[in-house]
Amino acid sequence: MTQTDTIAAIATPSGSAGLGIIRVSGPMAHELGRLLFRPAHKNCTWQSHHLYHGDIVATDGATVLDEVLVTLMRKPHSFTGEDVLEISCHGNPLILQTVLEQLITLGCRPARPGEFSERAFLNSRMDLSQAEALASMISAQSSKALQIGLAQLKGSLGRRISSIRTLVIEALAGIEAAIDFAEDVSGHEAPACLPQICEAMTSINRLLSTYRQARLVTDGIQIVITGKPNVGKSSLLNSLAGRKKAIVTSIPGTTRDLITETIQLDGLSVHLTDTAGIRAPMDAIEKEGIDMVRERLEQADVIVILFDGSLPLTDEDRQILEENQKRGCRIIIAVNKSDLPPAWETGLLLHQAESAHPLSSIHTLRISAKFGDGLDVLKKALTDLTVSGKAIGDDVMITHLRHKHSLEKAIARLAAADNCISTGQSSEFAAFELHETLDALDEITGKKIQDDILHKIFSSFCIGK
Template sequence: MLDPRHAQDTIAAIATPPGDGGVGIIRISGPRARDIARALFRPANAAFTDFKPYRLHYGHVVDANGADLDDVLCACMPGPNSYTGEDVVELNCHGGRAVLGAVLQEALNRGARLAERGEFTYRAFMNGRMDLSQAEAVAEMIHAPTKAAMHLAQVKLSGLLGRKIADLRARLEGLRAQLAVAVDFPDEELECLSPEELIRTVEAVRGEIAALLRAVDRTRAWREGALAVLAGRVNAGKSSLMNALLGRNRAIVTDQPGTTRDYLEETLNLDGLSIRLADTAGIRATDDAVEAAGLTMGRELMDRADLVLVLMDGTVPVDDDTLDAARRTGPDKGLAVLNKADLDGFDEANGAPLAALGFETVAVSAKTGAGLDTLAARIRERILKDAGQPDPDELAPNARQAAVLAEADRELDDLAADADAGIPYDLLSVRLETACDVLSGITGEIAANDVLNTIFDSFCIGK
């Protein structure tokens, strides 16, 4: 757990992903960062006297006995103009796990402690280098599943959301000031804020909050990816279709029913949209406890899915179990897929019962690939039917920020109702203060430690 009492510790961590790579970075931040770097670093240039800010210096990292551990490039970034706002040193090493582990251990031996999750970004927030919405955007950038999600995170990382929230708060604070005048000088002939004007201003702020909340739903698929579930009878070709869409053999395909006993999930990128494609257990009556549990998991996935691909064997009439699954899903969230279009017995009329339920139907052959491009395009279009392409400058709050905005909106809704009912201005001012405090939770001016720990615990160690 991040503790402000340890803010003066010098911290260190591996700042690059685990595994082997060409380059790996050890990041050190805090008051002793440069001293630790001087103890670790032996310059290759005999004329070197000390680190020059924002320059790369070539040399070697040595252990306590002076033995070389690795040849590195070392950069020193003095505070406050660094990522954390403190003195920061980064050692660019070879990317092997053993190398990075040895160099990190030497930094710890010289007085640093291992950073906690998100502690570098936490310090940037605490030192005023970024607000809380920007800190969250750092994590969103790291985990962005697509280029579109990356752009949405970049907009918030630029500080645009923080500035928007500051503007909304300033307008509400302006109302508070006018209410205070009316309360403090009731007998003065001053032009006071009328209840009607107060309500108009509050509703204007609520309108902008509503626009931000609409963007949450509209961009969710771009930010988080979407879930598409393959459902249907055993041997309808779900696993074959999954492999065909992925372009590789991920699911086991056999003629034996019940091969998929729980579910498989893989990520599919459809023209910039990240989709989690799940292959569920084939629908059928079974006495096998494991398979029955898999069927239950499949139904739960269908309930959570953004789109359910109801797969049918196009060579036989649709069965009752598939019809039940289709009715459970409904045509708004379901897309009928008639498979095995390459076989002689294939007949599109076999999908008519689902068409009668309102389902759109796409005919494909998982074996030959016929119809797969059409299916992929329809999957993408159906998931994005209410979203469209995101605006490059669109503000899209995350789930936590959306919850804060919704809470502020409820407070303002109550405020407008109270003003309309003639509630005294001093009581209305309390509601305005509450709404401002709630909004400040987005940028972090007012944020409980448990909220901060929840946010920064989602980061990796080196960020």
């Protein structure tokens, strides 16, 4: 699909930097380069993918705006599949804005958010899942999230979808033959496509099962620290963060608000929340703080319940454990102040925890938030409980809710097709379901997708991408 207009945008973040890049794409890219760029050397022949040094000169033909490097990438071997001009300026927003204005004066249009990627997709330079992976990669917050984004950018998801598609097409071919030659093959051919349907379903299920972990990797793991007042929650947050983020005092009820900090653990983003100690509130402020804790606990991927090992265990401690076990999320029991003589056996608590939650993934460990003992074990438990490192990078993962919905739609259609065949219904019904399966799969790669959804996807990208 050829676009008739030429678009331009600043492709680097706003603010001052060493360099700033302006990207131009469309049929006028070369002409605009010729009009604005004055080469430093005579041998500027505008060869594709070559770097030329010179000045950008304003449309008055006299005012030098910046000393730059320019590259022309001729279609189709460019990011968008169109002629692309990249101007590498000095990273002053005033320079970049002025150069952009010159381009617009000469007939360029400012690019919409994500429009370069949209053109790349429309010109078949990448499928939709790759364009989305590009956006995810640019916003990735951890090395593992980057790893997933990069694999998808290289087309891993598109290839997996294509192999599932092939299975569905094989099944469909068998069924359509049964329809076309009803007298010859009916009743024999149809069940022969069941293995392909089964294999396609297994493959989709495998992809779907990666979603939860992949989301944890891309969004980060939500960890909430809870416990009675004064057990050392804020001290633990500070130790994990490696800086003094929360106020620590010996006065119970010090923390009132939710205090958050994001750290990197084993290549993953971990969002920690320190909270107000749970007890019967002394005043309206503390009550509000405790209500906020309970809300936040609902969103946790892992709850760290902290106990003070140096003071006798109380009913409040037991109630906090019980209350959180009901949430059914992963729990780590951390018995703090291991540097002080223990007042109780950790086994006691573990027994209570295990009897209430026999199959749970409860970990119990002793730590000293103040002196750092046991924190390495705690950090390892935090990531092990949520994301098994082995799975990441070894397999194709899905990270977008849109992909999950399309896969769920596909599997429901496959199940319906399977049912039509097993119950001996007319082959047309199964064929219809398989065509619907293909449509659902094609939404992921963008082979078949409604324009408004496409626009919505690209408009969530940033300008210049």
